[in-house]
Amino acid sequence: MAAFTAEPASSTEPVPATSQHAFTLRPPSTKPFHTSSAYPTSPPSIEWLDGTWHVTHSTLPMWTKARNVQIKYTPIAQGSANASPVSLDDLVTYQGLDSDKIKSLHGLGKPEEGGWAWHWRGKGWLMIASSRWEVLGYGEDDSKNKWVVTYFAKTMFTPAGVDLYSRDPGGLAKETVEGIKKGLVGLGHEEVGKLANELFEIKMDKGRVGKE
Numbered sequence: 001m002a003a004f005t006a007e008p009a010s011s012t013e014p015v016p017a018t019s020q021h022a023f024t025l026r027p028p029s030t031k032p033f034h035t036s037s038a039y040p041t042s043p044p045s046i047e048w049l050d051g052t053w054h055v056t057h058s059t060l061p062m063w064t065k066a067r068n069v070q071i072k073y074t075p076i077a078q079g080s081a082n083a084s085p086v087s088l089d090d091l092v093t094y095q096g097l098d099s100d101k102i103k104s105l106h107g108l109g110k111p112e113e114g115g116w117a118w119h120w121r122g123k124g125w126l127m128i129a130s131s132r133w134e135v136l137g138y139g140e141d142d143s144k145n146k147w148v149v150t151y152f153a154k155t156m157f158t159p160a161g162v163d164l165y166s167r168d169p170g171g172l173a174k175e176t177v178e179g180i181k182k183g184l185v186g187l188g189h190e191e192v193g194k195l196a197n198e199l200f201e202i203k204m205d206k207g208r209v210g211k212e
Contacts, residue, residue, distance in 0.1 A: 025137035025180070027189040028151045029117060043115035044138045044148070046086050049073045053148060053165035056172050059198045060152070060161040067203035069094040071165065076108070087111070090120060097203065109133070131155045136162070136192070137183065141176045143168075149180055151192065162195045171204055 055069040063069055074089040088109040093102055107129075109118035117134035137149040146167035154160040164180060166172045177199075184196035 025149065025183040025187060026116070027187045027192060028134060028136065028153070029114070044135055046075045046088075048138070048146075049088065049148075050075055051167075053167060054169050054171065054204065055163050055202055056166050056204065057164040057177060057199045057201055058161060059195045059200070060158060060163070062158065063094075063202050064200065065097055066094040067097055068205055069202050073109075088118065129155075129157065131158070137180070141173055143173065145170075145172065145176075147172055147176060147180070149184070160191060160195070162192065162199065164199070169204070 050073055052070055052072045055063065055071060058069075070093050072091045072093075074091070076087045076089050088111075090107045090109050092105040094104075095102055105122070106124060107120050107122040109120045111118055112132075117132060120131045120133060122129040132153045133150050135148060136151050138147065140146050148165040150163045150165065152158070152161045152163070162184070164172060164177065181196045181199060185193045187193065
């Protein structure tokens with residue numbers, strides 16, 4: 001069974017964020033984000049985020065009536081192919097609980113200083129919508145399944161929230177989910193601790209559309 005640890009905001013001891021048997025969580029940063037010795041671990045690389053993730057748990061009300069929620073990140077270089085920073089094309093697909101129709105939300109995320117946080121703006125009819133999200137932790141469990149914990153700041157349309165992602169369409173192991181919850185509570189961040197206890201499981205169909 002993997003060991004789960006939380007990194008207090010005052011910690012200065014570096015702990016690998018992608019260790020197979022342990023991981024470090026970080027509290028949400030204030031805006032703007034400033035690199036600090038309080039956050040010694042490295043953010044996930046663009047290559048690591050690239051591809052499809054399956055949202056297995058969330059606190060966001062919009063997902064209580066949805067199933068098969070997936071997020072596909074596609075890197076987009078600004079200017080030349082080797083330019084930095086790189087933005088993320090962000091495509092969310094999902095289905096209603098009683099419908100097979102696939103719906104989508106499309107946007108573009110631009111990285112903030114430090115590499116943990118992103119400023120998202122919608123495309124098409126969503127272009128008036130914007131939000132800020134950041135990675136609180138990421139890594140692999142004992143079965144080599146990759147996971148991500150993301151935090152979404154409050155907007156005029158949605159409350160602050162936390163999502164758990166799984167690279168494997170089969171979802172996250174129960175031990176991983178419980179360990180992440182304990183890690184979030186252990187941060188000592190009042191809002192995140194409350195959200196950790198509000199996480200609910202999102203329905204995922206076997207053999208669903210988009211399975212990788």
